[in-house]
Amino acid sequence: MAAQGQRRSGSTRSPQRNRRRAQDNEGIIPVLAKAVRAVETGVQKGRVERARFQVIALLVREERARLKGDESLTDAERDAQLKRLDGIATILAQTAAREPSLFALLAEDAEMTEATRHFKREMQLAAGLEPSADTVEPRRNGATAVRSERQVVPQSVIRAQLANPFMVPDFSAAPPRIQEHRLAGWELIGPLLNSFEHATPGVSSCMDLPEPRPAMLPAGLELMGHQARLVAAVGDGHRTFLLADEPGLGKTAQSLLAAHAAAAYPLLVVVPNVVKTNWAREAARWTPSKTVSVVHGDGLDVDGFADIIVVNYEILDRHVGWIGEHGFRGMIVDEAHFIKNKKSQRSQNVLEIADRIRRRVARPLMMALTGTPLINDVDDFRTIWQFLGWIDEKKPGPLLMAKLEENGMTPADFGFYPAARQAVVDMGIVRRRKVDVAADIPARRIADLPVELDEADSRSIRDAERELAARLVKRYDSAVEARREHRGVEVDGIDHELVRRVAGWELADAEDDSSGDNVFAMVRRIGRAKAALAADYAAQLVRSAGKVVFFAKHLDVMDTAAEVFAKRDIRYTEIRGDQSATARTKAIDAFVKDPEVGVIVCSLTAAGVGINLQVASNVVLSELSWTNAEQTQAIDRVHRIGQTEPVTAWRIIAAQTIDARIADLIDSKAGLAARALDGATEEETTTADVRLEALVSLLTDSLAARG
Known part of the structure; x- marks a missing residue:
């Protein structure tokens, strides 16, 4: 034992x-x-x-x-x-x-x-x-790099994957069989690029597009002719586009409606951070039947079940893993010139996701949007073409190769180059200029561009807005209590007359208050917080559309903008209130006459009248005016007699702040004046009007929210 x-x-x-x-x-x-x-x-x-x-x-x-x-x-x-x-x-x-x-x-x-x-x-x-x-990921440029340790998979995405664990791949359309192999031994990427670099002057850079067709659109919206043509091409079965229309021609709407026509959902949209909020707003506007979710940071609040998911380049590295497995059937890349450097991480991330989408879907909708597909030289085309699947690292893809084989020539033949260029254009290059479609668009328009502020700035501004609202409510309650005690008057619901009086008191105090705890100081803080974002968008416009007029109200905002342009190697001049007449004239002449000067940074008050800047057709309003008249005067420095192109004024709006209220009030006052007095000047809307109405709106909403 x-x-x-x-x-x-x-x-x-x-x-x-x-x-x-x-x-x-x-x-x-x-x-x-x-x-x-x-x-x-x-x-x-x-x-x-x-x-x-x-x-x-x-x-x-x-x-x-x-x-x-x-x-x-x-x-x-x-x-x-x-x-x-x-x-x-x-x-x-x-x-x-x-x-x-x-x-x-x-x-x-x-x-x-x-x-x-x-x-x-x-x-x-x-x-x-x-x-x-x-487990060390190979990179396309021959180097190797370990994927970011910050890779995340949002919980909502996990739930979506569990609900639909295996999305059946769509291989219904096989690539064409190449009948001949004359070009098998030829290096073709260089000749394709050369065909654009040495193109015949005046030759079209736009594929043939079908005639517009009737489309069911949300109430109050309609497509311009050039936009409807692209959507019709999608209806005919085309699925890859380099949409290179000039800024202001509605590339966002075209691509969203293209996705709808192709039923390319779920749809991934990759954009610069500065336009992320605007894309979500435009998606809700043009395709209201589809749900939209924006990825912020680690994606803690993203909706994995959404039809359209918007993510910015800067955080894409954290989300490549789950995005590649999510089953997207379409991908839009906005400001596609951002990926021109194939060695950059953002380019590698975009190319990887595109490849993984194509492995699951034979003919996904792939769209590259940029007003300037070429910034430095013709080689900038490479990454965009690769994203679209037209080429791979060393050779044309099957569809493009089939087109090149059809022409019966090789790069040794002179006629190969124009035919090759046309073959690439027919793959889906769409390029229209404002001047070409001027009959389709308004001569002048204002486009709001919501931007997301830095998290710390956004939190601070929201806190200040809540404090202002609380102070207004306290004033209102004190006035109501005083009426009750001294007059025996009871208030049933919201006394709108009293609301306006309280707002007027706050406005009067703010004008005499230098402490900074008022609506004027808050709006100025918002202007400072969005200054770099506004300048960054202006820099993108310079690259894609040419000269830009940048307006600001305050000198510190102008200084921030100037720093951004200097970092971007964009030459600029300035018009400030403290300039001499000689310096002012010199600044204007440099902007108008020197093709290397891309931006003029203007004080809204100093440059709002009396100057001619019609050499530009894009205006960026980085800070809001307090009147529509001031805003209009600024735009009219560009939109005036002699202007040959339609003018677009980009009004930068800080999302989820009082900025949006002010923008709406300016528009409503202008609309009211236009309806009431045909041909009347817009100075009818005074500065005090918008400031007062902003406070009235803030107080009314706060009172309504508490019930």
Whole structure:
């Protein structure tokens, strides 16, 4: 009995037996066994973890090869470990039998996704192993880089993936078979680029577009002719576009309606941060039946079930993993010249997502939007063409190659180049200038561009607005209480006359108050907070559309804008209130006559009247005026007799602040004046009007909110 107890205690076990037990509980096999059971259970419950399934198959294969080559193991030890791997492989096969789509992942040549690399690295680390080289992502430029450690998967996205764990790939349209192979040995990317660099003067850069067709649009909206033509092309089946219309011709609306016509949902929209909020607003405006969600930071509040998801370049690296697996059927890249540098991370992220979308959908809608596809030289086309799938790293894609084969020539033939250029244009280049479609658009328009402020600035401004609203409510309540005590008057609901009187008191106090705790100081803070964003957008316009007039009310905003332009290597001049007449004239002449000067930074009060800046057709209003008359006078420095192009004034609005209220009030006052007095001057709307109405609106909303 004692001997039996001694044997059970394990004190007399052989070293070989202890070694086997240690091997059973260490290394990669226990990790794989646990993981394969989790995947099996998930499939039984209708949840398919494709990336984890593929990783298990890869690691089983690698571990099997390692065991067979490990000479330190005895035959018995090797056989035992191989038997355990066989058990895991059996579960994989049984799981794939339940979900046949997984069989493709068992193949040795199955391509690893970003999620697969992530899980492989995770399992290797859990097993105490050094991550293998293939968890370091290869880059297209030949270098390697580890994916950002800040990769995130928002909870709403996880719920969406669980609700629809496997979106069936759409391979209904196979690429054309290339009948001839005359061009197989030719280097073609260089000749394609040269065909644009040395194009015949006056040759069109726009594909043939069909005639406009009637379209069901939201009430109050209508398409211009040039916009309707592109949507009609989508209706005819075209799916890739380099939409290079000049700014102000409605590229956003065209692309959103193109996605609707192609049923390209869910749709991914990648944009600069400065226009992210505007894209969400425009999507809600043009396609109100589709849900829109904007990704901020780590995407904690993103809606994974949304039809349209908008994300900015700056945070794309955190979201590449889940975006590539989400099942998008369309992708729009705004300001596509941002990806011209193929070595930049933003370009690599965009190209990777585009490739992964094409692997799941044979003909997704892919759109690159930019007013200036070429900034430095013709080579800027490369990344955009690659994003659209027209070329890969070294050669044309199947569709473009088929078009080039059809013309019967090679780069040795002179006629190859115009034919090749036309072949690329026909792939989907759409380029219209304002002057070409002037009959379709208003001679002058104001476009609001909402921007998101820095988080700290936004929080501070919202707090100040709440404090102002609370002070107004307190004043109102005190007035109501005074009426009750002294006159016995009870107020039922909101006394709108009293609201206006309270707002008037606040306005009078603010004009005499230098402490900064008032509506004037708040609006000025907003102006400072959005100054860099406004200047950044102006810089984009300079690159894409030419000269820009930048208006601001305050000198510190002008200074911030000047710093941004200097950093962007954009030459600028300034008109300030403290300039001499000579300096002012010199600044205007430089802007008007020197083609290298891209921006003139103007004080709204000093440059609002008396100067002619019609050399530009784009105006950026970085700070709001207190009257429509002041705003109109600023725009009229550009929109005046002699202007040959339609004028667009971009009014920068700080989202979720009193800025939006002020913009609406300016517009409503202007509309009222126009309706009331045909031909009357807009000076009827005084400065006090808008300031007073802004306070009235703020107080009324606060009173209504408390019930």
